[in-house]
Amino acid sequence: MLWVAILALVMTVAAVAVAGRRALFLFKLATSGPPAPERIEYAKTHVPEELKAQIVEVFGQKKLLKWTPSGIAHFFVMWAFFILLTVYIEAYGAIIQGAITGEPDFHIPIIGQWAVLGFLQDFIAVACLLGLVAFAVIRIKNSPKTEGRKSRFFGSHLGGAWLVLFMIFNIIWTLFLARGAASANGNLPYDSGAFVSIGLGNILPASTLLEEIALLLHIGFMLVFLVIVVNSKHLHIFTAPLNVLFSRRPDGLGEAPEMRIDGKPVDFEDEDLDPEKLGRGKIGDTTWKGFLDFYSCTECGRCQSQCPAWNTDKPLSPKMLILDQRDHAFKVAPYLLPGADTSHAGQDVLALLDKPLVGEDGVIHPDVLWSCTNCGACVEQCPVDIEHIDHILDMRRYQVMVESSFPSEAGVMIKNLENKANPWGMSEMKRADWIEELDFEVEVVDEKLSEDTEYLFWVGCAGALEDRAKKTTKAVAELLHIAGVKFAVLGPMEACTGDPARRLGMEFIFNMLAKQNIETLTEVGAKKIVATCPHCFNTLANEYPQLGGQFEVVHHTQLLAKLVDEGKLVPINPIEEKITYHDPCFLGRHNKVYSQPRDIMSKVPGVQTQEMHRHKDRGFCCGAGGARMWMEERLGKRINTERVDEALTTDPDTVSTACPFCLVMLGDAINEKKNGGQAKESLEVVDVAQLLIRSVKS
Structure with a gap:
């Protein structure tokens, strides 16, 4: 057994040296760029959240398990890496003990002869093999050669994936061969539990040479696999837990990251600011x-x-x-x-x-x-x-x-934001025009909010200036009035939150508008804000804190759902319509508000709801986010058309949503469908608030 120990030692040292050299190179490459101290600081100060993320995402494989059967297959293959570490402890222990005493019957102290451990080792290895079969079938079925762009593997490095599957297969079969040979020779630590290994031991001949060769093969394949992993996309085995650890919580959605230079937030008033580093x-x-x-x-x-x-x-x-x-x-x-x-x-x-x-x-x-x-x-x-x-x-x-x-159309939007504080370049005095169309008074803030004012209603640029979105604004105002909620608006004092500028990449304009709004909100004494636009909602709630603006912000669907639950708004008039709801991205995925809009519709008598195929966290965009609202869509099929095509498969009477951008984009696509005779003339897109006011008003 001495020659086995020497050869195993040489192979291990060589492989670890090669892998270690690669790991050092990767570390140096990663740290060659600017620092990201905020990532380390967050991880240090949010230990419970990070621990939960490791348990749920890394060990629990939560995101992958959304996709079955590939998620289940990956779960077992991943856990095979953890559980089978005990097999390597046994393998190296047997080699060392065999070289010293001539008897390679090593077992891990305390737990090493526990039948449950033997069963777990064999079970997870079998599950891993089945997982490999599942992966192979999935890759063949979804091959880019047959599926083209529809294949999620289109553009991936396919050869490396097959090589890794082959190497894992080699590791598993040599594992069973080595354990079966050990069982045949009476060197397996388990008398029961290890059902595959013991079964193989019953049919394999008792041969010390077979056990030694099988052990070396198993260790050899493992070491070659280690070298392949650190030189391939399967490096994620080691880096994924780190990436999860240093990711933003609860995920990389919601706020856009603060712009930094050399790890420090950018100060646009700094005269020494190097623009090349923006x-x-x-x-x-x-x-x-x-x-x-x-x-x-x-x-x-x-x-x-x-x-x-x-x-x-x-x-x-x-x-x-x-x-x-x-x-x-x-x-x-x-x-x-x-x-x-x-x-x-x-x-x-x-x-x-x-x-x-x-x-x-x-x-x-x-x-x-x-x-x-x-x-x-x-x-x-x-x-x-x-x-x-x-x-x-x-x-x-x-x-x-x-x-x-950047796209030329977006330049007009940027100029309008800079000069008029709204993307359409309209006068700020028009921001309160919608109030004249109501039959009750709405408080427009002059200097300070009244003490009995509960909410500042952030109307937003679309809600104040775009005709279709104004219907939502008036519906929300009327619902709050009916519910007895005291609210006020800023009117001409309101400016764009800066979301279009930030999502375009014009951080300077965002910074300017955000600071202006934070100053205004602070001066008027705003504490609780309700917004109808998910983009405004996201910016006010998640991005203004980066600049010191701390406010309690809710979306109108959240507030209206609460008022319905409290009985302050009572839907009584039936709306006998089949309705499908479109999740706005910045309300749904970015802020996890899925239930409240649906809760409101479920309380309206007569409404039949039908979900689209892609909904909630797998919902499909309307095409307006990321400042795309102000850019022409010249490539491929229009995103809003794709979404409306999906909505039409539910044969709806109405499409509902909770975002002014979605309202416009889906409305435009539906009008095109009507002109082409592909949608019924009565089909319309409305905000959830518009449905509610129809049912609440007698």
Whole structure:
């Protein structure tokens, strides 16, 4: 057994050295860019939340288990890695003990002969084998060769995936061979429980040589697998728990990340501000958290399968957005590391180093960058917490503020925000015009909110200035009036929250508008705010705290559902209609408000609700988020048309939603369908509040 111990030791040292060298390289590459101290600080100060995330997402595989059977298969394969660590302790222990005493009958102290452990080892190995079969079937069934763009594996590095499946298969069969041979020789630690190993031991010949060769084969395949893992996409085995640990909680949705330079929040009033550091223009500007995203991508394509841009034949695939950056980073990696000498680099390498992240000849094509609606489907579905939107926003910030390169239509919106504080460029005096259409008075704040005012009603630009959205505004105001809720509006004092500017990448304009609004809200004494626009709601509640604006903010569906539950609003008039509800992305995925709009509709007599195929956390975008509301959609099928096509499959009388952007986008698509004779003339899109006021008013 001595020769086995020597050979095993040599193989182990060699493999660990090769893997360790690669790990050191990956660490140096990840830390070559700007720091991200806020990630470490958050993890340190939110230990319970991070511990829960590890238990639920890493060990519990919550996100993957949403997708069965692939989720179940991955669950067992992943747990095989943990449980079978005990087999390696036994294997190395047997080799060492055999070399010393000549009797390789080693067992782990205390638990090493427990039949339950033996059963778990064999059970999880069998489950792992079945998982490999499931993976193979799924990959064959969803092959890009047959499914094309519909395959979530389209664009993935397929060869590496098959190699890893083959290597795991080799590890499992050699594990059973080694344990079966050990059982035949009387060296297996278990007298019962290990049902496969003991069964094999009953049919295998008693042979010391067979046991030794099987042990070496098993360890050898494991070590080769280790080297492959650290050089492939399966690096996520080690980096995914770290990526989950340093991700934003509860997920990478809601607020856009604060813009930082060298780890510090950007001060736009700083005279020494280096504009070249705004956003991300080159791969070397990526923080270590960004590199963790690169390392953790498993190329599973779940993000791609849910992306509204990809599903409407646009070039954006969230998966390939990450992979293209990762592949480029590895190409130029030797020259990104600290102290790298580029003096002897060839022209090709220097060209790669200077390659912009975004451009016609860049790593990411502009059409990819500007196709994103910020809907969050990619982040919601990613099993390893990659933050795709953060990458997109960082690149947009550089394009907009440094390169001045963005869709021309958005330039008009930016000028209007800068000059008139609303995207349409209308006079601020028009913000209160909708009040004249009501038959009761609405308090418009002059200097301070009245002491008995419970809510400040944040109307928003669309709610005040867009005709279709104004119907929602008036419905909400009337419902609050009926319920006896004292509220007030800012009127001309209200300005755009800055969401379109921030999502476009114009952080400077967002900063300006946000500070102006925070100052106004503070001066008037606003504490509780109700907003009808999910984009305003998200910005006020989640992003203004970055600049010191702390307010209690609710969406109108949350407040109305509460008033209905309390009996202050009583739906009495039946609405005999079949209604399908569209989840606004910034209300649903970004802020997890799914139940309240549905609760309101369920209380309205006569309403029959029918869910679309894609709803709640798998809902499909209307196409207006990410500042796309102010950009032309020239590539592929229009996203709002795709969504309305899905809505029409439910044969609705009405499509309801809870967002002014969705109201406009879905309404436009339905009108097109009506003109083409593909939708009934009576079909309309309304806000949930409009349904409620119809039922409440006698």
